[in-house]
Amino acid sequence: MKVLVVGNGGREHALAWKLLQSKVVTQVFCVPGNGGTASLEGCRNLPLNVDDFEGIARFAQVQNTGLIVVGPELPLALGITDYLRQEGLTVFGPTQAGAQIESSKAWAKTLMQAVGIPTAAAAVFTEPASAWDYVQREGVPIVIKADGLAAGKGVTVATTLETAQTAIQEAFQGKFGLAGNTLVIESCLTGEEVSVLALTDGLTIRPLVAAQDYKRIGEQDTGANTGGMGAYAPAPLVTPTLMQRIQEQILEPAIAALRDRQIDYRGVLYAGLMITPQGDPQVIEFNCRFGDPETQVILPLLEGPLEPLLLACAQQQLQQQPEIVWKPEQAACVVLAVEGYPDAYRKGQVITGIPEATDLGALVFHGGTQMKPDKLIADGGRVLGVTATGATFDQAIAHAYAAANCIHFEGKYYRRDIGHRLLQPIA
Structure with missing residues (x-):
């Protein structure tokens, strides 16, 4: 095929x-x-x-x-x-109607509230004055989100009123284009974030192993949001019991709500979750596709082929598929970015050292790269994702960093603390 x-x-x-x-x-x-x-x-x-x-x-x-x-x-x-x-x-x-679950945070929030999916309290605004009045009433910390697609960069977690005011002003002044013409402002959830990607044919929904990713550009989760600077899977935080709760309280109600709206949703439903200190899952956002870099740590752990699962979703036959089997391993991914990302950055830097990284057993997944006749060059902000697997997270993380250190290009930047939730930061 x-x-x-x-x-x-x-x-x-x-x-x-x-x-x-x-x-x-x-x-x-x-x-x-x-x-x-x-x-x-x-x-x-x-x-x-x-x-x-x-x-x-x-x-x-x-x-x-x-x-x-x-x-x-x-x-x-x-x-x-x-x-x-x-x-x-x-x-x-998913269809265009189904993709609204990611392309409009306001639409997704309304859907969640209508069927009781656990999520943060929120309000929607189309002009800055009322948004600012709301923030002043609610206080900080508070989360300000561009309603539309902003490449993972449209969210501000404001811990001061000044930061919140700036975020509101920048959004309505066009920082995110049309995506920022509407804002969703919501209460700030606390806990640990996890990503649960699930395959669905619109009738049946099956979660993949949970992952945790690192969205901030700076170590210890500081600085601007990015598309993702690294990830690991399976996330130990998501126990079988918790995954069952996520299935029953979030995934199945979401698919049922889409069906009730006559939306034929076949693809990935990606739930970005906050697990509160009390152990309760809350939806931060839904996405309508595979995550990046979560996919780069989930797929290497999949025991069987991928194509039967995707085809079964597309043909609405997922229930007939056997249970998904996972390798008894852990995976970690370190993203190599260009200096300056997620803001302005240069392109065209020559990349070397990938054969040496793969010789160590790593998988090097290309993001922003382009193959020229005689060289490989950087062509985006997130250039490469270096993934390694191991019997333990210590092994997987150490192997990923050893391989990442083999690769060179001018202005290479990467976080050195991927997996810090599991062990001490890598020196």
Whole structure:
């Protein structure tokens, strides 16, 4: 079977890598892919944009592609699944209506409140004066979120009124484009964050192993929010008992609520959760796709092939699939970024040392890279994700850092405390 993966990040490289491990998958196409997928055996990059729905459909039809897997949230929010399905193609990824669960935080909050899914109290604002009045009444800490898609950078956890006021002003002045025209302002939850990604066909929903990621650019979780600077799985915090609660109180009610709204949701439902000090799960946000870098630590732990699960979701046959089996290992990922990210940064730096990293047994998933005829260059803020597995978290984290240290490019930056919740920070 041929599979087409839409996207060009580390998540898509990990998806292509895992799909190609199946004996059934003969070829993977990536639109547009990156330097990692360009050099992956059995994979071919296509010079199409993720919003070129017509071009993607035409290519998939000519190639008799059996499955299309949509990685990023933007094409889902633009309706790629709706378009491709109308063209008779099999797609893993929710429709435009379903993608609202990520593309509009206000819409998602309304859905959660309507069916009693545990989440922070919140209010929605479309102009700065009333937003500022609300913050002054509620006090800090408080969380200010751009309603629309902002590449993981539209959230401010304000611990001072000055920070909150600045966040409100910047959003309404266009810092996040149209995504910031509406703000969701909510009470600040405390505890530990975890990511629970679940596969669903709209009827059945099955969680994958829980992961914990590191969103802040600075060590000890300081500085600006990013798309993610590292992750590990399975998260020890999420015990089988807690996962059952998440299934019953969050995942199943969310899918039922979508069904009640006549939304046919087939893909990943990603619940970003806060586990409170009392051990209760609360939804911070929902996403409509695989996480990045969570995917880079979850898929290496999957025992069997990925393609039957994704195909079963797309064909609404997930209940017929056997239980998902996981390797008895731990995984850690360290993201290598370019100096300056998530703000302004340079591109074009030559990357070396990846063969040495893979010789140590690491998996190097490319994010912002591009393959030139004679070299690999940096082409984005988050350049590479270095993943390692081990019998213990100590081993996985140590191996990931040893491999990361083999890789070089000008301005390389990475956090040295990935896994600090599990052990002492890496020197």
